[in-house]
Amino acid sequence: MSPVLFPRGFTRDYLDGKIKRSALTSKIVSSFSSISKKSDLTIVEGTGHTGVGSIVDLNNAQVASLLNCPVILVASGGLGSSFDELSLNRTQCEKHGVKVAGVILNRVLEDKRSMIQEYMTKALKRWNIPLLGCIPFDSLLSQPTMKDFQQLFQVELLAGPEYCLRHFEHIRLVASSPETYRTFTTPSQLIITPADREDIILATLTRYWDLKIAHPEDNVEIGVLLTGKNPPKQALIDQIRKAHIPMLYAPVSSFAALKMINSYTAKIRLEDTAKVQEAIKIVEDYIDFDSLLEMLN
Template identity: 45%
Template sequence: MRAKGLMVCASRQHVGKTTSSLAITSGLLKRFQAEMHVSCNMQPTHRAPQKVGFIKPVGQRHVRVGPEMLPSGATEGLRVDKDVVLFKEHFNLTSCEYREMSPVVIPNGYTRDFLDGKIKEDDQIHAIKESYASIEAKNEFVVVEGTGHCGVGSIVNMDNARVASLLGLDIIFVVNGGLGSAFDELALNRLMCEHHGVKIRGVLVNKVKPDKLDMITEYFTKALKRWDIPLVGVVPDASYLSAPTMVDYEQLFSTKLLCGEGQKLSHFNQTTLVAMELSSFIERLHNEKHSKTLFVTHASRVDIILGFIAHGAVHQEMWGAPWRAGLILAGENQNQLDSALLATLKDQSCPILHAPMSTYDAMLQLTNYTAKLSALDKQRTTAAIEHYEPHINFEAVLHEA
């Protein structure tokens, strides 16, 4: 009998666990719908659509969902992991309630409260088990997303391996593209699984250089044989899927756009610091196509800001394409922006925002930033699923032996 759920975990941060979970959920939905149609052809009786549920038992980065989704009397909104919102909205998971999909959320101060005895371990276990059981009862299959690598959550005794053990689930591991380092990271996570008696159902290698696909497939399969673990997929890298938008930068800098709301979901493929003379900046814009460049300059550089704005019409004429660049104005105090300039910016279509920090700190954060999928950016989410799904072996994903 096929198990009704599995957990997706990562070997470390930023390896594509959420994207892989999205693709697995999408593929399973299609698979179960196909099975339903075959069954209906054999027995022409009405059957309810088969469904795939989703739960993230332990979450860290959270958002609030509206009071209308809470029991009557609630006014503040329910706190849920941000990935829960992404899955529920993208797949329209009507068989899953928000309160069940994110049973344990760890905001600031949670770990201290746990260590002080204000939060009980048994309460966490009860919330996770009860939520999973409810979702499992209403769905054909449940995709369970872990939080980071297998050790994440250990401080509150709810690491991923233990959660999988509590729920009786196998794990699919997502590892970063490569061979030696990816396998080494997997080996460490495997020890946590062994400690809790959790089986690894398979491994998915992500973000592999396209010219290395065959090599990684061959040798990762050989390496996994020592543990009798199958390789369930090898996904080629697609850098455009991680290209950030201004929505991402609003979250990164805890700020809002000054203008360009209509282009807040435009993607940027490079970031350039502008600290040069205006004439050099304009010359560069005229000689190079920068339709998807994010420029960064100090808020005091009014000349650069006005030059950026003026280039919009010029870019269309020179390159035959709209000016899709973005601009981040760094500076500890937004009061550095002249009121007349702010009034001018309000009418601009290109996205511009203020980052309340030095230019150096802004560039440092931008350089180290990894964009995540969001419920707001449906286009990128769909593109990511379409890229990943064909590379996953769903027979291996569902195989229990």
């Protein structure tokens, strides 16, 4: 989608004069013009803050200026720290003559949303910039899927590919005894355990079939991430496949896997209809499109 890509060594080549800014701006303008001719409204997404891209003289504010596009600043839900971030981003826009059409706060905690909306509106009045939306935190949009984990660990599912878009509310690293593990098993849970912990894997399968027998119409929404140097035995893989439990194996330690997951940001995929519909609903409910269109016009 981006007309300009930054492969390895791109920045050094630009600074060495091997890549000209004029060639980059030409690609950007040409692509924007081509898309705009076919659309009533064109949205250009800027990655990160307004200063991203400065090393090649094409940061987000500069691109907005080049395309004569007003900017909507999106900040994390908060008050003081969010306003500080907005101030830094607004400075770049002012420097390059870009109009800031409004601000949207994202992932705002519900119990603070009314307060933040009231006081951020007051703070933005000094810049004569409207608060266009105050979007509450939505847990579903932050929940990773097995497909996210495939991408994160660069591996394929060993079982349950039909549930690659299953979401998980809970992620649990299991290093306890099977007895303790069974006591705290909950729905919508990803289990992380070493591939050689056959006792945990078999306990998971036993729990799955117990629930399935008791409630055959219910979908037991669990997933398994196996870790460690040694891959799981084929016999265990076959049993998990029979249960249609989505499972993958990552050749890293459980601790490293959990650390990677905690630093990973789940994206909304086009094929993930549950997240797409949730995102559409929350945007429609919490963004003032009338004010947005008024500012753009």
